[in-house]
Amino acid sequence: MSENQTFALEVRDIVKRFPGVLANDHVNFNLRKGEVHALLGENGAGKTTLMNIIYGLYHPDEGEIFVNGRKVTIDSPHDAIRLGIGMVHQHFMLVPVFTVAENLILGAEPTKGLSLDLKAARQAVVDLSQRYALEVEPDAIIEDLPVGVQQRVEILKALYREAKVLVLDEPTAVLTPQEVEELFVIMRQLTERGVSIIFITHKLKEVLTIADRITVMRRGRVVGTVRPQEVDEAKLAAMMVGREVVLQVEKSPAEPGEPVLQVRDLVVEDERHLIAVDHVNLEVRRGEVVGVAGVQGNGQTELAEALTGLRPIREGQMLLGGKAVPPRNPRYLIEHGMAHIPEDRQKHGLVLSYTIADNLVLCTYYKPPFARGLQRNQAAIVENAEKLVQQFDVRTPSIFTTAGSLSGGNQQKVIVAREFSRPVDLLIANQPTRGLDVGSIEYIHKRIVQMRDQGAGVLLISAELDEIMSLADRIAVMFRGKIVATVKAEEVNREQLGLLMAGSPASEVLGQPQPAA
Amino acid sequence: MNTPASFANWKIFWKRWGVLTVISVITLALIAYYYSKTPQITEAVLASTLRQSVPLVLGALCGLLGERAAVINIGIEGQMLLAAFLAFLVNVYTGNLLLGVLAGIAVGALLGLLLAFMSVTLKIDQIIGGTVINILAIGLTGYFYKVGLSAHGKLNPIPLGPLAKIPLIGPVFFNNPPITYATILLVFLVHYVLFYTPWGLRTRAVGEHPRAADTLGINVYLVRYVNVVVGGALAGLAGAYLSLEAVGSFERLMTNGRGFVALAVMIFGKWTPLGAWGAALLFGFATAMQTQLQFGGQLHIPHQFIGMLPYLLTIIVLAGFVGRARPPAADGIPYEKEG
Numbered sequence: 001m002s003e004n005q006t007f008a009l010e011v012r013d014i015v016k017r018f019p020g021v022l023a024n025d026h027v028n029f030n031l032r033k034g035e036v037h038a039l040l041g042e043n044g045a046g047k048t049t050l051m052n053i054i055y056g057l058y059h060p061d062e063g064e065i066f067v068n069g070r071k072v073t074i075d076s077p078h079d080a081i082r083l084g085i086g087m088v089h090q091h092f093m094l095v096p097v098f099t100v101a102e103n104l105i106l107g108a109e110p111t112k113g114l115s116l117d118l119k120a121a122r123q124a125v126v127d128l129s130q131r132y133a134l135e136v137e138p139d140a141i142i143e144d145l146p147v148g149v150q151q152r153v154e155i156l157k158a159l160y161r162e163a164k165v166l167v168l169d170e171p172t173a174v175l176t177p178q179e180v181e182e183l184f185v186i187m188r189q190l191t192e193r194g195v196s197i198i199f200i201t202h203k204l205k206e207v208l209t210i211a212d213r214i215t216v217m218r219r220g221r222v223v224g225t226v227r228p229q230e231v232d233e234a235k236l237a238a239m240m241v242g243r244e245v246v247l248q249v250e251k252s253p254a255e256p257g258e259p260v261l262q263v264r265d266l267v268v269e270d271e272r273h274l275i276a277v278d279h280v281n282l283e284v285r286r287g288e289v290v291g292v293a294g295v296q297g298n299g300q301t302e303l304a305e306a307l308t309g310l311r312p313i314r315e316g317q318m319l320l321g322g323k324a325v326p327p328r329n330p331r332y333l334i335e336h337g338m339a340h341i342p343e344d345r346q347k348h349g350l351v352l353s354y355t356i357a358d359n360l361v362l363c364t365y366y367k368p369p370f371a372r373g374l375q376r377n378q379a380a381i382v383e384n385a386e387k388l389v390q391q392f393d394v395r396t397p398s399i400f401t402t403a404g405s406l407s408g409g410n411q412q413k414v415i416v417a418r419e420f421s422r423p424v425d426l427l428i429a430n431q432p433t434r435g436l437d438v439g440s441i442e443y444i445h446k447r448i449v450q451m452r453d454q455g456a457g458v459l460l461i462s463a464e465l466d467e468i469m470s471l472a473d474r475i476a477v478m479f480r481g482k483i484v485a486t487v488k489a490e491e492v493n494r495e496q497l498g499l500l501m502a503g504s505p506a507s508e509v510l511g512q513p514q515p516a517a
Numbered sequence: 518m519n520t521p522a523s524f525a526n527w528k529i530f531w532k533r534w535g536v537l538t539v540i541s542v543i544t545l546a547l548i549a550y551y552y553s554k555t556p557q558i559t560e561a562v563l564a565s566t567l568r569q570s571v572p573l574v575l576g577a578l579c580g581l582l583g584e585r586a587a588v589i590n591i592g593i594e595g596q597m598l599l600a601a602f603l604a605f606l607v608n609v610y611t612g613n614l615l616l617g618v619l620a621g622i623a624v625g626a627l628l629g630l631l632l633a634f635m636s637v638t639l640k641i642d643q644i645i646g647g648t649v650i651n652i653l654a655i656g657l658t659g660y661f662y663k664v665g666l667s668a669h670g671k672l673n674p675i676p677l678g679p680l681a682k683i684p685l686i687g688p689v690f691f692n693n694p695p696i697t698y699a700t701i702l703l704v705f706l707v708h709y710v711l712f713y714t715p716w717g718l719r720t721r722a723v724g725e726h727p728r729a730a731d732t733l734g735i736n737v738y739l740v741r742y743v744n745v746v747v748g749g750a751l752a753g754l755a756g757a758y759l760s761l762e763a764v765g766s767f768e769r770l771m772t773n774g775r776g777f778v779a780l781a782v783m784i785f786g787k788w789t790p791l792g793a794w795g796a797a798l799l800f801g802f803a804t805a806m807q808t809q810l811q812f813g814g815q816l817h818i819p820h821q822f823i824g825m826l827p828y829l830l831t832i833i834v835l836a837g838f839v840g841r842a843r844p845p846a847a848d849g850i851p852y853e854k855e856g
């Protein structure tokens with residue numbers, strides 16, 4: 001009975017239904033004081049839903065919540081905050097044009113008379129960042145900050161409200177490996193001070209490193225709770241997906257053919273007209289996967305956008321299938337065999353308010369069979385959608401569901417289904433598995449290798465070393481807008497890649513392959 | 518070592534305030550020059566500039582309070598018109614000017630409540646909501662307006678003692694009727710509220726990222742309601758200004774598009790009260806000049822062209838010199854709570 005008292009948070013028999021989806025099906029979950037409790041599960045398993053219920057954003061249809069052993073009702077984030085619950089959301093909840101200090105105090109503002117006390121706000125940022133060794137500049141504007149720092153601001157927001165329970169929903173999805181390490185240090189510090197943490201991620205390695213206990217969810221239910229000592233990656237993956245998962249990609253050696261993409265001396269600017277891609281040369285041949293490795297923010301985004309016609313090219317040349325491409329013309333590229341998995345699936349991959357069926361014909365809607373003269377051919381669009389949803393295992397109540405209400409993994413599957421369903425000579429995949437569960441990653445990796453084996457060239461841009469190492473035949477490392485090295489995948493190891501990505505000169509890292517000899 | 522830093526600071530200063538500084542200096546020089554030549558006309562033009570700007574600033578304050586909280590209000594014209602009418606009617610039947618003004622404010626606020634209900638609660642398209650208000654106001658005033666009613670007096674200038682005696686500044690700033698004084702105070706008050714109080718911070722957060730505000734326990738709907746209703750009250754005050762302070766009676770469609778010009782003024786002022794005031798003063802100045810030119814009669818240009826002057830001048834100066842501003846990110850988008 002006294003067990004009850006020790007839980008910082010406990011939920012019992014939580015049920016939450018959305019139209020056509022049972023997102024939480026009698027979920028039981030508890031969190032001990034000062035522990036890191038990892039929550040694992042496929043895309044759409046209901047993790048975010050459960051956290052939103054705890055944080056008062058959703059109202060459960062059934063079930064009870066206990067905080068420190070006391071039954072509570074949480075009707076709004078206001079209640080949650082009062083009960084000492086803080087949440088860092090999967091998609092950050094920061095006002096981009098506000099400063100760090102303004103974001104920190106929003107909703108709980110210190111005042112002097114009637115006025116905002118911005119001086120006190122700044123001081124609060126400084127104090128908190130000192131106490132928890134979370135360095136941030138109080139007067140920096142959020143939109144100018146890298147995601148890793150934005151995340152610190154989110155954590156500070158929770159700490160400022162004196163959160164005793166901290167929910168981190170996929171905090172590592174957008175972080176660089178270094179930032180992940182820093183986050184783990186912060187998490188440890190917090191638990192030492194008695195904060196309890198719920199940590200959601202898809203990365204099994206991370207779970208095994210940081211978690212004290214692991215709860216796995218599948219299709220709205222809790223499959224089980226285990227300790228990291230009792231399991232390994234393969235076991236966790238199997239628990240999540242309900243079958244064995246091949247974590248290692250199986251692929252035969254590449255058989256490169258003629259070049260399909262040639263890039264010469266490409267120069268591209270970013271939003272602020274600074275040079276983001278600096279005289280880049282690249283070649284992708286049919287039947288090979290070229291990986292672009294690099295820490296986020298070294299020009300990969302701009303490179304991908306330029307190659308897909310979304311961003312103007314300032315200098316240099318780009319040939320697709322040997323022919324120069326017209327500037328800024330995505331439709332030309334699509335019609336000439338380019339497929340694109342964009343980095344930001346919600347912004348560039350889908351129209352969130354459209355149905356799945358409509359999203360699946362975004363590139364081809366104007367052509368037969370989807371168009372008849374000026375009219376849409378609804379029958380063909382529906383048929384196409386039903387076929388693809390089945391083939392690509394998109395989990396959705398219907399093809400007329402809007403893309404926006406799908407879970408992240410299923411949104412990505414819709415994009416992949418659309419892009420892979422037409423003849424492809426060149427695939428540009430930018431962070432294709434960000435935020436996806438192991439099952440979906442396995443699936444998308446298999447598809448990419450398949451596409452390569454069918455004779456398409458693939459340009460894979462990824463910040464995940466594992467992904468690059470396991471998929472790419474050749475690897476180009478990007479640092480500060482330049483390609484600093486291009487190597488065969490089998491001639492380089494993780495450590496070397498890591499050093500190159502961090503800016504060590506290629507001559508030093510690769511210069512003497514056998515120093516002893 | 519110091520030079521590059523201070524040079525950079527200077528550059529930043531120049532980028533932010535350069536245009537404003539140049540315009541202010543030129544304006545002050547011109548005023549001084551004309552005042553030395555024709556003091557009466559200069560005084561008259563400047564005083565008229567200030568008064569012409571009143572309904573525009575009030576309208577713009579109404580617009581920007583709403584839009585800072587992400588509710589677009591294109592019904593300002595209607596709010597002003599119906600408020601002008603009711604302020605006038607109340608004055609006609611009670612003989613009391615203060616009651617008239619209060620009635621105008623109340624009508625504006627009520628129409629604000631209607632707009633908030635339509636766009637925040639019912640989530641009707643905000644452009645349609647505003648249009649409903651405009652049509653409603655035109656219909657109601659057209660139907661109930663009777664020719665031949667006359668107001669009991671009008672709000673007259675109140676000279677502020679010795680201050681009103683200062684040359685140039687006195688007659689322009691310290692010899693105005695009450696709503697004009699109130700407007701000057703309101704510009705600074707709204708500026709203070711928006712940028713220096715918790716309420717203002719929350720309002721701006723709701724306009725930029727309502728979900729973020731929601732996750733911090735801020736009631737998005739409440740913030741929107743309050744801002745739109747208070748904005749409506751300001752538009753109502755503008756209406757009362759037109760019928761009880763500027764003219765002293767009511768005419769059909771007497772707002773004459775000022776509610777829409779106010780929106781332009783709000784945008785030119787980059788959604789800030791002080792900026793809007795600047796833009797409104799410019800527009801007011803052009804209107805005052807136009808009147809001078811038309812009655813001065815030295816120019817032989819068709820009066821239609823002179824009538825275009827305020828609009829042209831405003832567009833040229835503001836489009837040419839004031840950079841683009843970005844509206845609040847969530848502007849015009851109804852907020853949908855989930856779950």
Ligand SMILES: Nc1ncnc2c1ncn2[C@@H]1O[C@H](COP(=O)(O)OP(=O)(O)OP(=O)(O)O)[C@@H](O)[C@H]1O
Pocket residue numbers: 018019021022023041042043044045046047048049050090405406407408409410435855856
């Ligand atoms: N607001 C909503 N309206 C309708 N359905 C929803 C809503 N939010 C979530 N769902 C559905 O509920 C299910 C669970 O979604 P949830 O976001 O909790 O998954 P998740 O485990 O967080 O997945 P991911 O790892 O992709 O973030 C999904 O099928 C999703 O489509």
Ligand SMILES: [Mg+2]
Pocket residue numbers: 047048049090169
């Ligand atoms: Mg989620």
